[in-house]
Amino acid sequence: MQRRRVEQAFSEYVDTVLRAAWHVTGEMHAAEDCTQEAFLRLLAASDAMEEDRVLPWLLRTAINLAKDYLKSAEHSRTVSLEENDTFMQTNFSPRDESIMNLVMQLPQEVRVPMCLHFVEGYSIDETAEMLHIPRSTVASRIRRARKKLKELTKFNSQERRMHAHEF
């Protein structure tokens, strides 16, 4: 693809693609790497790609790269999400960090569709296309994510109450 088009896409979509990758990895550096790689790969993509296909292509590529990253030996050598404060790089408030940590406890396969749908506002169809999974699978994973999130929040509330009693 022509560089000008890639640069245009970069200026328009970089934040969106970065966030998508971040929803998968929960790590800013990794998300940046995946985003950067996605745009570099766009350069090698066909120039015939229609304009409205560019963002879905970028999102799908970045998300796949982010998934690969999670599977990679490099990531497995590092620490798990629970063990690591992964949000230190993003200047979130303590409250935001706790929320982020909570959501990140969701399994990746349900967390990503949920984030794309509820946080980023993509439709079920768009999310299905990005993730290369059937529409029905997206819907069921989102249901599972919400259910799991309810359990987690319930558990967290109970824990907080217990801690409150201890003090």
Add this chain to the structure above:
Amino acid sequence: MNSDSHAQDVLAEYADAAKSIHASQRFRAETLRKIRMADAMQPRQESKQTRAEEDEPAVLVQTKQPAKPISHAESSKKARLQSFLATAAAFVLVSGTAVMLYQKAKEQQSVTPSPNSTASSAASNAAAPSYAKSLLEDYQSTRSQLANQFAQAEPLFNRLFAAMNPPTPESMEVLTATETALSPMQQSYLQLESQRQKQVDALCQADDVILYDAVYHADGKLELCIANGTDETITVSRGCSLVEVSKNQPISGKIPSLDRNGTELMPHSVGMLTMEGISQNLSAEKQYCLTLFNCGFRYDGTDGGSRSIVFSAVDSGQNLPEMMLASETWRNYSLETNKPTSHPQLEVLEKLNAKERIQALQECIPAYRFTSEVCTFSPQIRTSGTLDNGLREIWYLTDDGTAFAECLNGEEYHFYCLNATNGTINELFLAP
């Protein structure tokens, strides 16, 4: 609050927090730069292909192509000679002299030996700053090996060209012998050249490259040294013919500059203002043979303030290069207007030895970023409309005659590659 609504709240808060994630300026700049660098490789390859399709062989194109096996089965003398010339082209990167050697050979099948080709490299190495780090050493090592390769090949070329002028039946024997001798050397040469290109590429990709130094050698060569701001210094440029400096005459280091049509442009008057200043300090009664051999940059330390260009000269006629004649001078420029902010100031630092001078220049370095250097230096290096956006630009020359230009045009920062042999200009990337 039940768990369902609590989960909704969590999701809403998560969404708010996630929406605050934006790509940092650093990340944007780095990615754009990488995109442009990746893209830059494509046009260059296309350019090679396009050029290769043309009838006339191009030195730079040929030299960068993979080694072509020379077919001994070729019966046509003309075909074999063309093949040989392509081989010879692989050896001409070392110096401008070598390029001339090739071009001359192409024209008349004969060439004058080039005794300076290795000497210039040696001079360059001798003049390299002692504080150069591993990057420079690696680069120079490669370049030195390249020079050695060429030195080995040069007698073969000369013998062949002599044999070809005029062609005789014996010429073909010489040609065959030369081909055989060059074949292993060619492979080695191309590997070295590839290595050198990578080293230069690595440098060009550095984020905060600065123009560090420009060294004019007494052998008539110009070297531009650029560093990446971390003390690693590399010399990437060589090949400008130095015009001897005389009193009251501007230095006009004539950089091989051709426009898109191959028309030669006005010479860049690299040091005009410098010598104007230096000459004020020279005695009218004395004869000088000045060689401008160094320039550096100075920053006055104020925010957005002036930059200074510092040039040094030696009186090579006295053969005392370590005892500098007189000469450091500078002129302030406003980065905003790109025009002098004051009348030229002159400061004479007499009897500084080379070490002290280098130390003085080193102190000036950290304040600079590449872009600043471009702004500062460019008024002296205008290219007369080649790049119509180039109000502020600087050219770098590489051994193979390729010139790189950095141009600042408003907010845009262009990086051009000019092939001095065929005059083509390619934009390499558009840095943020």
